[in-house]
Amino acid sequence: MTEENRSHDEVLREALEEHGHRYTEQRAAVYRFLASTDKHPTAEDVFLAVRNDVPVISLATVYKSLETLVSCGLAQKLTYGESSTRYDGRTDPHHHARCLACDRIVDVPGTLPSEDLEEMDRETTQFRVTGYRLEFTGYCASCHSEEAGTAPALA
Amino acid sequence: MTEENRSHDEVLREALEEHGHRYTEQRAAVYRFLASTDKHPTAEDVFLAVRNDVPVISLATVYKSLETLVSCGLAQKLTYGESSTRYDGRTDPHHHARCLACDRIVDVPGTLPSEDLEEMDRETTQFRVTGYRLEFTGYCASCHSEEAGTAPALA
DNA sequence: GTATCTGCAAATTTTTTGCCAGTAG
DNA sequence: CTACTGGCAAAAAATTTGCAGATAC
Numbered sequence: 099m100t101e102e103n104r105s106h107d108e109v110l111r112e113a114l115e116e117h118g119h120r121y122t123e124q125r126a127a128v129y130r131f132l133a134s135t136d137k138h139p140t141a142e143d144v145f146l147a148v149r150n151d152v153p154v155i156s157l158a159t160v161y162k163s164l165e166t167l168v169s170c171g172l173a174q175k176l177t178y179g180e181s182s183t184r185y186d187g188r189t190d191p192h193h194h195a196r197c198l199a200c201d202r203i204v205d206v207p208g209t210l211p212s213e214d215l216e217e218m219d220r221e222t223t224q225f226r227v228t229g230y231r232l233e234f235t236g237y238c239a240s241c242h243s244e245e246a247g248t249a250p251a252l253a
Numbered sequence: 254m255t256e257e258n259r260s261h262d263e264v265l266r267e268a269l270e271e272h273g274h275r276y277t278e279q280r281a282a283v284y285r286f287l288a289s290t291d292k293h294p295t296a297e298d299v300f301l302a303v304r305n306d307v308p309v310i311s312l313a314t315v316y317k318s319l320e321t322l323v324s325c326g327l328a329q330k331l332t333y334g335e336s337s338t339r340y341d342g343r344t345d346p347h348h349h350a351r352c353l354a355c356d357r358i359v360d361v362p363g364t365l366p367s368e369d370l371e372e373m374d375r376e377t378t379q380f381r382v383t384g385y386r387l388e389f390t391g392y393c394a395s396c397h398s399e400e401a402g403t404a405p406a407l408a
Numbered sequence: 409g410t411a412t413c414t415g416c417a418a419a420t421t422t423t424t425t426g427c428c429a430g431t432a433g
Numbered sequence: 434c435t436a437c438t439g440g441c442a443a444a445a446a447a448t449t450t451g452c453a454g455a456t457a458c
Contacts, residue, residue: 239379
């Protein structure tokens, strides 16, 4: 393993431990793959890719591992109208641009959106922006009291 | 029917015609319900609600009708990690806030997001904002040429 | 040693489809 | 009339679950 891989493993071990989960080869492989790609793979994509690294892993385990990573804050779940859920291993603040033609998802740097579409257009590399959608997360009036646990910076 | 309902029907007729679809009682009932609520119902919610208005309608027809409305620009499809797809009959520019506790979805007025979370907090009525997510839509570098048809203002 | 995890297959859940009769235009 | 629609039931697609054996710690 390279130094970078060892670093990934350490990050993973720490996060898992902190959340009361165990380190396993399957979870490590899923995390390594997610962290190594800037594509935004589906569970099946991850399954197919990880098969090459790990002797045997099942699709169900990939689903379970992804869920575990998300719950540890090491991955993000992205859903769109079409097809399957996508997963993103980047944990720094950023946004996404989805191509209406090919469904590719591209990362957009930055935390706050620009003031106008033109600037957005420039920010999203090589991407011609036609629209956007903003979703806030938090707690509604009737749920303020139940607000427990952590508040994700980017949900 | 009230005047408002007649107006809904006219809007619907026009939009359907424009897209080469026919006006039917089922589509009208689905559209009327969607336009009358500020909740963001699932297909099943729509099915149950519409049953009261229309003698007989099937869940499959509700799915087909919703798909038709979306394709005519009369409704929006909203997907989140959890459970089913939600539908929104509002067609003016606005955003959404989702409660992490109860999954309720609240409308947020305005087109461009505010500069800071505090202001967002004020904008989203009674909603305590902890995070947000921004999704651009458009066409990636390799798909520029294929860019055909209409570009939705808010996808 | 023991609680957690994995793989497998079966179950669930959500959405789509094929087909024939019914209806809009 | 004739093509588009709706209902029904079956299919498909995506994700989850129960369980028994394997594994981390």
